[in-house]
Amino acid sequence: MDDSLFRALADPTRRRILELLTEKDRTAGEIAEQFPIAFASVSHHLGVLKAANLVATEREGQFIRYRLNTTVFQEVVRYFMTRFGGEPNA
């Protein structure tokens, strides 16, 4: 399991971004305007999420649209299920 994945999930702003993307795909600007921090800061968070493969992007003219990479979330769930989902210890 990749280290960048858990580091990416460690920040509350990034988790909020992911939750926004569960509702619908959004452009960087649409995402950024939901937060009180600078656009450049949100862009940085988006970069972290993308590096962790939690989101994917597609250019649409001047806009860049972000969407969830649901595959990776399934891997996260599998990680927790297999390692920690079992019966309690002796």
Next chain:
Amino acid sequence: MDDSLFRALADPTRRRILELLTEKDRTAGEIAEQFPIAFASVSHHLGVLKAANLVATEREGQFIRYRLNTTVFQEVVRYFMTRFGGEPNA
């Protein structure tokens, strides 16, 4: 979902500690000797895991035994299932 939980999971040493605890409960010393870092550093990590409620402790004489708190892991799985486990977006 508590912020301390995700921050606790963000460190690879701490995730390794959790994996060790899936095998069997262990004392702080047994855990610490698995890592190349100082005992005090491992103790710090154990404190973080405990603060996040990912582990619980019980004193056994001079030893302190750590065990997984499986309840919290189920909450983590539920978090990912409910928010990100659904169908892909439009």
Next chain:
DNA sequence: ACAATATTTAGACAATTGTATAAATATCTC
């Protein structure tokens, strides 16, 4: 080609974090 809009990248800085050593606390044995 220029100006406007959308987004990222670069550089700087303060806050957080992981690690270390040393000191403190707790338990056990003699």
Next chain:
DNA sequence: GAGATATTTATACAATTGTCTAAATATTGT
């Protein structure tokens, strides 16, 4: 109670991170 073992807490420091402003890149429309 003194000494040994187990563990945590305190303090310091280097590395990482989140945020900012300013500059750079990309696209669109005139």
